[in-house]
Amino acid sequence: MKTISIVVPVFNEEDNIEHFYESVCKVMESLPYDFELIYVDDGSKDRSREILCSLEKQDERVQSIFLARNSGHQLALTCGLDNADGDAVITMDGDMQHPPELIPVLLEKWEQGYEVVQTIRKTTEGVSAMKKLTSYYYYKVLNKLSNVHIQEGGSDFRLMDRVVVKAFRRYREHARFIRGMIGAMGFRQVQIEFVAPKRFAGVSKFSPRKMLNFAIDGVLAYSNLPLRLGLYIGTISGLISLLMILHVFVSKYVLNDAVAGWATLTACVLFFGGMQMIVLGILGEYLGRVFEEVKHRPLYLIARGKPKDEMDRD
Structure with a gap:
């Protein structure tokens, strides 16, 4: 039976972890796949790590990796991808804005032969008009500057075949814009649109400063x-x-x-x-x-977990 790895970065999400776990398990247990749920805690200061340890004890399908410090969303995703062993890997956020109910659609497209199944966020419930406007024009400007087309509304909710994950592990730059990296890699890709619901609990940890840095990384990583x-x-x-x-x-x-x-x-x-x-x-x-x-410094440091050897990620 094929195994699906689900990679979820976590940063101060104590109110979302258990609900997300229950929702994903409900979906995956109805499908003909084995699965592993890999949480990557990105230096949380709340009870997130305590909750993750508890889930690990009650369900062997749950794996938790604790980073030594807050390294950022993109590096947390990279860490999860480095340690995922599934035939396909799904990356998604744990705040329920990436609906688990969409997982069967991603897997159906994968079974049809697509190696990357990318979700496209049409809109987000409750998001401000200003954020929609800035996001729209950001992608317009980015695509004018870049030689690689980056889909407007693209998210980090996607499925990647094992072949793509192995190829992705060869990219080791520090300033990461994974949406652009995956788009530039090629392979057989398909897109699925969805409407992102509101967060289940809490507030976004993506501050305006982090959003600005993320935007700058996207421009400078793919354009001279x-x-x-x-x-x-x-x-x-x-x-x-x-x-x-x-x-x-x-x-x-x-x-x-x-x-x-x-x-x-x-x-x-x-x-x-x-x-x-x-x-x-x-x-x-x-x-x-x-x-x-x-400087060739490591992308991230793991405080607790079972990291693969740097030269043996395949």
């Missing part, structure tokens, strides 16, 4: 256009400065109307100084990521 944009800005600024120098010479030697214009001078200094800072900031973002990668 910002670097070229810096070149374009510098070129345009240089041309404008040449025009302004020409204006100065005409005023001085042709019109004989040169007036000390501190306002014009100040505006020019601020404009070109600002352009330089923009370009330096873009360079700094890329160099910062290079700096992180060349």
Whole structure:
């Protein structure tokens, strides 16, 4: 019988863990598959770890991995994928916004031969209009900048065949945007749309700062256009400065109307100084990521669990 691994990152979800566990078990026990439920606790400060230990004792299908510190949602997912042994792996959040009732649909598509079954969130119940708007335009901008198409509304609720998981384990960059990584890998993919319900309990742990960092990672991981944009800005600024120098010479030697214009001078200094800072900031973002990668530090550290050997993930 085929085995399905379900990977769930957890961060301060004490009110959701047991309900999610019961919902997933109810769905999976009605299907002709064995399954394992892998929780990756990403440095929770509430009772999440205590609850996970309790579930492990009562159900051998539950495995818990405790990270040494909060490493972030994408690295927690990576840790789960590194330690999943199923013929197919489903990644999903444990707050019930990724409905377990959709699992049979993912498995049906997998049985039809698709190696990646990606869910597309049409909308989220109760989400603000501002968040919908920013998400919509973010993906629009990202796809304009990137050579890899990233589906609008894409989520980390997906199924991956064992072959895809093995391939994914070869990607070891620190700044992770898994939605883009999976899309860029190829394989035979299909998409399923769904409406995300409200969280079962608690509030989102994805703060505006984390959302901003996640958005920046998505842009910088799949496009070098910002670097070229810096070149374009510098070129345009240089041309404008040449025009302004020409204006100065005409005023001085042709019109004989040169007036000390501190306002014009100040505006020019601020404009070109600002352009330089923009370009330096873009360079700094890329160099910062290079700096992180060349140190070759581990993506995450496990405080408790059974991690696979770094060189034996297959």
